[in-house]
């Protein structure tokens with residue numbers, strides 16, 4: 001596992017350099033979700049594929065930017081599912097973006113996730129890594145190396161409300177719930193980048209990130225294997241919770257297809273309990 005973590009640290013500085021230097025235009029291709037790819041999406045994906053091709057413990061990789069599974073080392077133990085540059089369309093307005101990694105052993109489903117990590121490319125490069133049994137570990141990047149800054153622990157209740165999705169397409173109950181948090185004094189903190197938005201809640205001690213089912217996206221927008229399950233692990237290990245609109249733990253999800261999405265809610269215990277009440281679901 002250490003070699004995977006070391007590989008992710010190496011990837012961080014290579015993608016940071018690409019963000020600083022690469023052309024911000026669109027490539028002529030689409031990803032497996034039919035979204036137009038930026039040249040940076042393709043470049044970041046290539047950086048990650050090359051890096052893991054030298055990591056013998058990685059049996060295969062699955063990228064949000066590509067259709068299937070890429071087999072790398074037949075004696076490898078882990079499959080790494082990743083979003084190479086989440087929120088990449090925010091780079092051209094100079095907002096923070098990130099890379100997300102889920103490390104699975106065996107069948108690709110929530111309960112087989114053994115570690116996860118994400119990189120935030122912002123004013124500074126930061127990295128969060130977690131395995132079973134430890135709190136998420138925060139690292140700060142500088143001069144091509146990372147220094148451990150501490151561990152992440154969520155409070156029981158926070159005051160940040162990161163409410164995703166197009167509001168006019170929210171269901172009535174969801175809108176009433178989100179509005180009730182604002183009436184309670186919660187602050188809207190939403191950039192449209194999943195990684196910085198979830199990172200902010202983790203580092204500011206708590207709150208709620210929501211990307212619900214909407215009329216235009218009834219199965220949500222965020223991908224289970226590459227985005228949702230890795231962050232669910234980080235939130236639970238930080239003392240928070242992560243559920244879907246049926247009240248099911250996101251770590252219990254079993255995707256039917258590699259690119260399945262899901263409605264998802266990540267947060268401190270108080271906010272997730274309030275969401276359960278609003279959605280009429282029990283723990």
Ligand code: P6P
Pocket residue numbers: 086087088164165166192193194195221222
């Ligand atoms: P919306 C970025 O495109 C992304 O996949 C996530 O990083 C982010 O949380 C979400 O989409 C934002 O979606 O519909 O709120 O703009």
